[in-house]
Amino acid sequence: MVKSKRFVFARQFDGPPKESDFELVEEETPELKDGEILVESLFNSVDPYMRLYTRSLSTGITMIGEGCGRVIESKYSDFPVGTVVMHRYGWCTHAVLNAKEQDPQSPIRKAPADYPKDLPLSLLLGAVGMPGMTAYFGLLKLCDPKEGETVFVNGAAGAVGNLVGQIAKIKGCKAVGAAGSDAKVAWLKEIGFDAAFNYKTVSSLDAALKEAAPNGIDCYFDNVGADFTSTVLNHMNQFGRVAICGSISTYNDKDPAGRGPYPFVTILSKQLTVTGFIVLRWFPEWPQGMAQMVQWIKEGKIKHREHVTEGFENMPKAFMGMLVGENTGKAVVKV
Amino acid sequence: MVKSKRFVFARQFDGPPKESDFELVEEETPELKDGEILVESLFNSVDPYMRLYTRSLSTGITMIGEGCGRVIESKYSDFPVGTVVMHRYGWCTHAVLNAKEQDPQSPIRKAPADYPKDLPLSLLLGAVGMPGMTAYFGLLKLCDPKEGETVFVNGAAGAVGNLVGQIAKIKGCKAVGAAGSDAKVAWLKEIGFDAAFNYKTVSSLDAALKEAAPNGIDCYFDNVGADFTSTVLNHMNQFGRVAICGSISTYNDKDPAGRGPYPFVTILSKQLTVTGFIVLRWFPEWPQGMAQMVQWIKEGKIKHREHVTEGFENMPKAFMGMLVGENTGKAVVKV
Known part of the structure; x- marks a missing residue:
């Protein structure tokens, strides 16, 4: 007992x-x-x-x-x-x-x-569990980042976000992140993000994205949702891919499907692909993803x-x- | 001269x-x-x-x-x-x-x-030009409808919508459409739609969708956008695919990206894939698509x-x- x-x-x-x-x-x-x-x-x-x-x-x-x-x-x-x-x-x-x-x-x-x-x-x-698999499969399967492309992630200093940026770097992309404190931003740069900003203190999210991703965003890994996402969509390049992983900014709302800017016209005019996902959909492939994460950690590529x-x-x-x-x-x- | x-x-x-x-x-x-x-x-x-x-x-x-x-x-x-x-x-x-x-x-x-x-x-x-290619490639490339699935299209009696439903039928799907008059609805049934309704006279879009697509929607070909689309998303099945072809309900608005229900939480929880497209992206493949449409017309499969x-x-x-x-x-x- x-x-x-x-x-x-x-x-x-x-x-x-x-x-x-x-x-x-x-x-x-x-x-x-x-x-x-x-x-x-x-x-x-x-x-x-x-x-x-x-x-x-x-x-x-x-x-x-x-x-x-x-x-x-x-x-x-x-x-x-x-x-x-x-x-x-x-x-x-x-x-x-x-x-x-x-x-x-x-x-x-x-x-x-x-x-x-x-x-x-x-x-x-x-990194070797659910959040790691979320970053690994969500980014690679849905955003399919190509060398030289810009990958943007919000909640970037969180469990999933920091891995998204690091995997993007391994794939030869430019990694850009947004986080909620200067200390977090400093850490993101330390682990290899090319650009990062504190979304709470920038004059505007629009201006910050323009500066951090001047060539536009090809892959957007979204942990935040709602207005943040609607703004990011405006910075995406033609044929950009969006992985909707989370929507934390809405989780405490009475109705997380509350009102905000319509994304449909932007999705249409930029020909974006937006996919929501739950990482268990790739559960049979987790062993392969976990092995890859362990290897990258051992090689020092993932901190x-x-x-x-x-x-x-x-x-x-x-x-x-x-x-x-x-x-x-x-x-x-x-x- | x-x-x-x-x-x-x-x-x-x-x-x-x-x-x-x-x-x-x-x-x-x-x-x-x-x-x-x-x-x-x-x-x-x-x-x-x-x-x-x-x-x-x-x-x-x-x-x-x-x-x-x-x-x-x-x-x-x-x-x-x-x-x-x-x-x-x-x-x-x-x-x-x-x-x-x-x-x-x-x-x-x-x-x-x-x-x-x-x-x-x-x-x-x-049917053998731009609208035909829009229906053909938009539905087949982005929605990838499987036999037995339910395909829903709005603006269904329009140039593109009626072809979407007919191609869906050729692919062995259930075709459901919404249009704006009883005469249009009658025509949709005549050309093979399994279910169709007049969205202007139904008591609610929710109820109409529930009745017309009781097993949920797997593929949504969207010509209308905005609130219509937000409602349809609630009727989609897990892993549903949405092709955003047009957003006609917003085209006369001062700001077509005005405010409405956030779709992100629904996209996430149902793991939907939403893709906006302009048919010219497949321009090199148009000859093949046009040949297929001509053949289907000759065979009487497309009216x-x-x-x-x-x-x-x-x-x-x-x-x-x-x-x-x-x-x-x-x-x-x-x-």
Whole structure:
């Protein structure tokens, strides 16, 4: 018997999430049945999409999210004690998972067998996990950046954005990013962005984009949405490709599909292709993407940075902070 | 010497175009130089895009558009007298064209050598011309409709829309269309649409779409834009494809990029791909597309209908009428 804690999604968020929207529950884990494993969380993830997805979920469930942990008890020989796994069982310190009859929509995955010993396991929630795959597949599959093209990403100092810029550089593109503080902008330049600006302090987004991307934008990886995106569309080149990854600027709105500038005339006149995506669509290809990310990290081509919050109890704080941009790099919680 | 008439784009349109925005000019055609041909118009085209494109043009030019005509004088042996050509020299009864040093952006094309004698030449401005290629390439290249999928098109009784639905049927899809009169709806059903409705008289667009496309929409060919499109997006299936062909509902607005519902969150959550296009991007492939359309017409798989206005002087009227939906099928002017 192990004491396990989890956060329950107790109330639908009304505007920015509050501490009181979560409820911390402590329970004893049940005895394992055949095929089950008990996983102890090492790190849990906080990501922007959680704010959006809870809109369509019932309250009372364990708050959603990825975790990485270690098997500490096992009744399934394929997952012996000590196995490091990634799962999507939400905000918890421990989880009893049926590893034998896996949910194909939410499978438990083992850390790659050749995962380097000197890499932090938390990267399994970052560059080598869901955000890494989001940057990798979203950029390469949907934007298909060509050497010499300009790639623009907003939320560029976030978990996904910084990787988008770094992958763009590997592909021979000009990487341009927008972030919300001067320190973040400095970091983006440090990791190789050709241009970056603090969108909160520029005189206008239009002017900043004109200066940072004077030849126009060919590929736009969008984490922000709404007015920001409508402005960026005006700076895109003919046949530009837009990957809609997130729309964080709208997530706290009563109606994220509120009113703003129509993009259709711009999409038409510039012949843009705009694709929204959820990275699970490429799930069968993740192993290849993860292997590539590990290789780039080992070669020093991808730098990683994490914003680590200590202590499971601080998950709501970490989540709320990430939504207002307190993190540089991937936001994780060390359980 | 031939008396030639042309309409000059005399004033920027303010709202719906008016007769007084055009000026009819009569001139004598100059003597031909080497390499030039004199073309007498048989039919001229009026199309929605003209309303949009004039926004970025200077007044004083010949009003833009396609024509098809016959060479009546020639100083270039490649285009002997009698040759039927399609050109983009605007609203004119005669044009002196340099056939030798062609503008690659606006080439003069000969009618296909094997163009059936029993097909009206006006189809070179319709199903076998620009609107036909718009429907053919826009639907097949961007929506990539699969057998059994639902294809929805608005402006469905227009020059492009009716072909979109008919091509969708050839590809084994369910074709659904919206048009602006009961007579148009009846015609759409006659030519094979599985479902069609009059968007002006339905109780709500939402309800009409739900009824006409109960399994959701996989491919959306958009001629209308704005609020119409935002509503349609809500009825699209996961991984749906949207081809933005036109945005006629906004063309008379002061600012066609005015405010409306944000589509980004829907595009994201449904993982849609939205592509704007101008059919000239596939210009090198037009001969293949035209040959296919001719074949389908000969096989009776594509039906054609035209709304013919008689008399060159009536071009502004035909244009204004087309913009408010007076035409069923392709609107052309018999010069």
